Amino acid sequence: MPQGPITSTINNMADVWEVYRDELEGMERQIRANLDSSVALVNTVAAHILSSGGKRIRPFLLLLSARLCGYTGRDHHQLGSLVEFIHTASLLHDDVVDDADIRRGRRTARKVWGNQISILVGDYLYSKAFCQVVDFRNHGINDVLGEACKKMAEGEVLQLYYNGNPSMPEADYIKIVEHKTAGLIAASCRMGAILADASEAQQDALFRFGQHLGIAFQVADDTLDYTANGERLGKTLGQDLRQGKATLPLLHLLQHCSKQDRQMIIDRMETRTLTEEDLGRFIRLMEELGSITYAMDRARSYIAAAQQDLNQFEDSTAKRALSVTADYMVTRDR
């Protein structure tokens, strides 16, 4: 179990994963062990999405936060796997909500088994997580996770409410991102601190760290939708725009482009018609008007805030790993 003073060998994410390889394998084993429904189809569907190459960012942050605060036990395997179940449940439902056919380069569960199964297996994973989390008999953990789940659903509803609306204030965009993505990440960090019996101040610092990092992660993800190599990320570009979702680069573009371009973008959002040519044009405009740069700068500023949140902790392997992980969250190739 890596702890103590900085390990100078941690320079990038590959190093981090190497150092914590055993821990991560333990987490994976626990995830598989929890797929124990008496209804075989539930396990099959859940395994399909759980084994599709997710990075287990939330359990990993929980683990690092626990280690940062001096935790030496093993409960983070179970707690981390339950957080991953909740995250997976939200993905199953998101894919139905978004009519998504592909996730991480594979067919979505709804594409293989249908929307109905995806909804119900999502419900199962939420319930299973709730069931097992309360086994910890820890009110702090129950509270922080319950609150995160509630915010997650609210964020998704708010996003749907603004669907097709190009006039969403940037503050509401950030609110959506904070709710739907950052909440569970922040909760994961706080739960790690709770496992370690850390002080309230440390718990709060790690919660803020997770919140900043979570917002940065989603903003970067939304920006990648206009910049990434589609194939590598397992999805095509411009998906958000196709679905009528205004994200940060698009909001910036709408505020800075010509009236005609603005009208054209709004038209494409409303009618859900977007040709490859349109998309190419919008992306070029985003590059010209600095929308991509603006959004990535915002993401990086949240990461800077996250790094600040770590200041109150003494140097350690876990702190270094958290810091490297934070930077990694806004890199193009994650």
Added chain:
Amino acid sequence: MPQGPITSTINNMADVWEVYRDELEGMERQIRANLDSSVALVNTVAAHILSSGGKRIRPFLLLLSARLCGYTGRDHHQLGSLVEFIHTASLLHDDVVDDADIRRGRRTARKVWGNQISILVGDYLYSKAFCQVVDFRNHGINDVLGEACKKMAEGEVLQLYYNGNPSMPEADYIKIVEHKTAGLIAASCRMGAILADASEAQQDALFRFGQHLGIAFQVADDTLDYTANGERLGKTLGQDLRQGKATLPLLHLLQHCSKQDRQMIIDRMETRTLTEEDLGRFIRLMEELGSITYAMDRARSYIAAAQQDLNQFEDSTAKRALSVTADYMVTRDR
């Protein structure tokens, strides 16, 4: 607060509701008070389904179970309202899974706001319930409710797994019913007993009572799908068959009808084509071959078992009310 010796005036469900009118109003107030999301649309959608005339059977059983065990506090208002939230969440998701347009004579939320909103507001209600339930700081309550939610999702998946399959064993039908319907009802009864600090034996008895009554309720409901006056129940007859769901009267019919009729029914289930004429013919066959009688007898035998579960409690207003409520669960006009 009605307690003590039998009130001889309780002869039917109207009497029960009259005696507990204030309590039920308190529960309603709490349900409304809990619709406090900062995202207004969440409250609107949830209010639509919550105000559509549901009988609040689960909160009511929780209340009666608590009173039966001598509870004199007010926490059942909040706990009951959260159980109703969970039930409502499951209905929102069920209506998406079943493509339902009408519930209790009103347009379903998915028909008014779409599937996406229905899924997400369902998720919100589950999370909200989880959030508030853990506020009780009662591990017993957390455990029983978590288990019930998990079973509910498993039951729904199992039902979907058997969809269109006329060869489902009756035991699996009962398992589905027990999971998807009886689990939350049984949990409500046990939570009432937990609030009252009742003995394990009393908790177990009330759990079994809820389980028996819940199975009976669903079996009767499934049978009503072939017998009820469609308009009065706010839905048309034969919906289960149209959706490929084999329920108890149909399973009985399939086992007792001629080969030709069996083939015809199977064909209609598989192809999801059912004319009014087909349905009329199947219902006549069910009546001739005793399928309706068989299913209702099964339902009533579960109610008889539920009544037995009450034997260990001394006579009281609450016991009389529970007994009348149990009988009411399998009456045609509920």
